[in-house]
Amino acid sequence: MNHQDxxxxxxxxxxxxxxxxxxxxxxxxxxxxxxxxxxxxxGNKSDxxxxxxxxxxxxxxxVYQGKPIAESEVILEFIDEAWKHxxxxxxxxxxxxxxxxxxxxxxxxxxxxxxxWKWFTTQGQEQEDAYAAAIExxxxxxxxxxGKRFFAGEKIGFVDxxxxxxxxxxPIYEEITGVKMITEETFPSLTAWMGNFQSSPVVKxxxxxxxxxxxxxxxxxxxxxxx
Amino acid sequence: xxxxxxxxxxxxxxxxxFGQRCRIALAEKGLPYEYLEQDLRNxxExxxxxxxxxxxxxxxLHDGRPVCESLIILHYLDEAFPDKPALLPSDPxxxxxxxxxxxxxxxxxxxxxxxxxxxxxxxxAQARQEMLEILRTLEGELGDKKYFSGEAFGFVDVAFVPxxxxxxxxxxxxxxxxxxVCPRLAAWAKRCGERESVAKSLHPPEKVYEFIAMLxxxxxxx
Numbered sequence: 001m002n003h004q005d006x007x008x009x010x011x012x013x014x015x016x017x018x019x020x021x022x023x024x025x026x027x028x029x030x031x032x033x034x035x036x037x038x039x040x041x042x043g044n045k046s047d048x049x050x051x052x053x054x055x056x057x058x059x060x061x062x063v064y065q066g067k068p069i070a071e072s073e074v075i076l077e078f079i080d081e082a083w084k085h086x087x088x089x090x091x092x093x094x095x096x097x098x099x100x101x102x103x104x105x106x107x108x109x110x111x112x113x114x115x116x117w118k119w120f121t122t123q124g125q126e127q128e129d130a131y132a133a134a135i136e137x138x139x140x141x142x143x144x145x146x147g148k149r150f151f152a153g154e155k156i157g158f159v160d161x162x163x164x165x166x167x168x169x170x171p172i173y174e175e176i177t178g179v180k181m182i183t184e185e186t187f188p189s190l191t192a193w194m195g196n197f198q199s200s201p202v203v204k205x206x207x208x209x210x211x212x213x214x215x216x217x218x219x220x221x222x223x224x225x226x227x
Numbered sequence: 228x229x230x231x232x233x234x235x236x237x238x239x240x241x242x243x244x245f246g247q248r249c250r251i252a253l254a255e256k257g258l259p260y261e262y263l264e265q266d267l268r269n270x271x272e273x274x275x276x277x278x279x280x281x282x283x284x285x286x287x288l289h290d291g292r293p294v295c296e297s298l299i300i301l302h303y304l305d306e307a308f309p310d311k312p313a314l315l316p317s318d319p320x321x322x323x324x325x326x327x328x329x330x331x332x333x334x335x336x337x338x339x340x341x342x343x344x345x346x347x348x349x350x351x352a353q354a355r356q357e358m359l360e361i362l363r364t365l366e367g368e369l370g371d372k373k374y375f376s377g378e379a380f381g382f383v384d385v386a387f388v389p390x391x392x393x394x395x396x397x398x399x400x401x402x403x404x405x406x407x408v409c410p411r412l413a414a415w416a417k418r419c420g421e422r423e424s425v426a427k428s429l430h431p432p433e434k435v436y437e438f439i440a441m442l443x444x445x446x447x448x449x
Binding site for chain 1: 280281289292294295296299300302303306307319320322323324326327330331364
């Protein structure tokens with residue numbers, strides 16, 4: 001059990017709608033770690049945030065024992081290591097499986113986000129090409145998932161956390177564009193995964209305020225960042 | 228399995244700073260491996276089987292099983308060979324800092340460097356400003372330390388040192404001197420260059436400059 005003395009206090013600086021912040025919240029929940037949450041206004045960043053993340057000036061930032069950590073994937077690995085004996089593991093033990101886990105975690109931001117974002121924000125031929133590119137990458141992911149409940153197996157893990165925002169963002173994009181991307185016929189595993197993910201105890205009730213997200217997406221100037 | 232061979236193989240391209248990270252790490256750990264130079268304009272069956280998603284180098288094959296992405300390879304080498312000297316420290320917070328700075332190098336250096344030699348006019352001037360800021364930030368993080376990790380050559384040093392062979396090119400295209408702008412970084416680069424693992428893995432800066440000149444010609448850039 002972790003002690004919540006002042007020196008062991010965990011603080012998380014974030015904004016509720018950010019998929020990068022949510023990843024960290026879900027990870028803390030997997031480990032059963034209590035934390036103080038500080039909602040930032042990105043248009044008026046707090047002095048503390050700028051002090052804790054002078055390089056990127058972004059959220060999320062986790063502060064533990066007074067020391068800050070930035071970049072969501074770095075934070076996730078830190079949480080797994082610092083609270084190694086609490087809750088469930090976030091990364092597997094085996095070195096090769098860890099390498100595969102880290103690879104697939106980056107797949108989302110490297111290969112999926114760009115065409116999905118392009119599909120959502122462009123028109124005409126560019127949009128069609130982006131849609132085809134996104135489908136191609138989703139098929140790769142479908143093959144990797146291959147009927148498993150989660151990418152990590154029976155329980156949510158690192159890859160699920162990294163790709164998790166897909167589960168709620170894609171249905172919103174589909175509703176707004178009127179075009180289906182993840183159909184059950186073509187993506188049976190991913191379809192099931194999206195449902196499993198959103199209904200899991202770690203994630204349920206810890207999703208962004210979806211109606212606000214939808215409203216934000218309708219305003220191009222304030223369009224939400226990529227998945 | 229992508230390959231059949233036992234042991235370690237590295238699919239790589241001679242001038243790739245990402246590949247060089249792996250070569251340096253393997254040398255620092257005293258791990259023997261087979262180096263397999265790849266033709267990136269005519270990719271081999273082995274490369275396409277080993278890295279079907281990105282089709283890029285470097286790829287490490289361990290008993291035929293592929294590991295892709297240089298920083299993932301560095302982690303793997305630490306974890307699969309725990310009896311060898313580690314690149315990452317053992318403390319979780321120190322590890323997080325090391326990962327943060329290696330990620331910073333990944334996000335910033337190569338892309339900005341590319342814009343510096345590919346572009347002209349205002350966009351190039353912008354890339355120049357960015358590169359100066361990146362180098363100053365890294366110099367700030369290095370401070371008075373011998374290496375980014377402290378006394379011992381470690382993860383961030385390995386992640387960044389291959390780019391020191393590109394300093395000459397950045398200097399020529401950006402019209403600045405690393406030594407003048409970031410003297411500690413220049414000293415660090417020299418210090419790293421004296422390590423056998425680094426000296427054996429990096430190519431002379433003039434060769435890197437020639438390579439860029441060749442790329443510019445290929446892409447029809449003035």
